[in-house]
Amino acid sequence: MDETDRKLLKATQDGIPLVKKPFAEVANSLGISEDEVLRRTRGLLDEGVIRRFGASVAHRKIGITANAMCVWNVPDERVDEVGNTIAGFDDVTHCYARLRTKDWKHNMFAMVHGRTKQECEEVADRITKAIGIHDRKILFSDREFKKTGVRIE
Amino acid sequence: MDRIDRAILNSIQGEFPLASRPFAELGAKLGLDEDEVTSRLQILKDEGIIRRIAPIINVKKLGGASTLVAMSVPLDKVDEVADIINAYPEVSHNYLRQDKYNIWFTVSAPSKSRLDQILEEVGEKTGCPCLNLPTVKTFKLGVKFEV
Numbered sequence: 419m420d421e422t423d424r425k426l427l428k429a430t431q432d433g434i435p436l437v438k439k440p441f442a443e444v445a446n447s448l449g450i451s452e453d454e455v456l457r458r459t460r461g462l463l464d465e466g467v468i469r470r471f472g473a474s475v476a477h478r479k480i481g482i483t484a485n486a487m488c489v490w491n492v493p494d495e496r497v498d499e500v501g502n503t504i505a506g507f508d509d510v511t512h513c514y515a516r517l518r519t520k521d522w523k524h525n526m527f528a529m530v531h532g533r534t535k536q537e538c539e540e541v542a543d544r545i546t547k548a549i550g551i552h553d554r555k556i557l558f559s560d561r562e563f564k565k566t567g568v569r570i571e
Numbered sequence: 572m573d574r575i576d577r578a579i580l581n582s583i584q585g586e587f588p589l590a591s592r593p594f595a596e597l598g599a600k601l602g603l604d605e606d607e608v609t610s611r612l613q614i615l616k617d618e619g620i621i622r623r624i625a626p627i628i629n630v631k632k633l634g635g636a637s638t639l640v641a642m643s644v645p646l647d648k649v650d651e652v653a654d655i656i657n658a659y660p661e662v663s664h665n666y667l668r669q670d671k672y673n674i675w676f677t678v679s680a681p682s683k684s685r686l687d688q689i690l691e692e693v694g695e696k697t698g699c700p701c702l703n704l705p706t707v708k709t710f711k712l713g714v715k716f717e718v
């Protein structure tokens with residue numbers, strides 16, 4: 419990861435142009451070759467600096483309007499096992515164990531997306547049954563204030 | 572949006588071809604020519620269905636820090652508080668949810684100290700209680716929607 423890599427990330431993070439040779443256009447703007455752009459991008463992917471290179475789709479616009487943050491209060495000694503079980507559900511896009519605080523005891527988080535709230539609730543119920551932990555909440559999103567993706571300055 | 576649009580959307584969410592002419596490669600897989608792929612993608616972009624084709628950056632690998640924050644905000648103040656939060660370019664997602672803690676946002680900052688500074692400022696500017704809930708372990712991270 420050097421200064422050119424950083425410039426490359428900044429040049430592409432808001433989206434590559436929809437032209438025949440998008441990476442050549444990015445290369446031009448950086449004053450390097452197209453080959454170098456491709457080589458560096460692959461390198462950043464291999465290193466994990468880029469998690470994924472692909473399209474970000476506005477799920478609300480394709481009918482996937484329900485977005486549920488499901489949380490469970492999982493005993494510390496079961497976190498690994500339960501996290502892996504939840505991650506195995508196709509309808510779960512993200513699953514994390516998070517720090518507990520004195521005001522928030524639910525430490526396992528899973529994002530479930532669906533066409534309806536009921537669809538999300540059914541997934542949450544199936545997960546709850548699979549892990550056998552009933553201390554849970556489902557927090558639906560009422561409004562999306564912001565969704566930009568992670569950016570660097 | 573038709574069957575071909577859906578096939579394109581399903582194919583570009585995962586592994587976008589890192590090649591000189593990526594849209595020609597995508598087209599070859601889907602039996603479409605390059606011009607049709609780019610013109611359909613342009614329409615999907617104009618309609619807001621595709622936000623961007625871009626790298627998803629892991630700030631932790633760049634020495635950065637990220638977290639999820641929950642806030643408890645009176646309903647008549649949510650717009651004002653959301654504007655304060657959204658003004659930070661480091662905030663990537665921000666949602667209103669149904670709970671005592673009703674505003675949930677994610678922050679990815681170039682350093683832990685910048686992250687702490689943002690949380691402190693948001694707390695001061697809004698006067699609302701903040702819960703800082705950083706990730707302990709990631710089990711899944713793969714936003715892909717079958718269309």
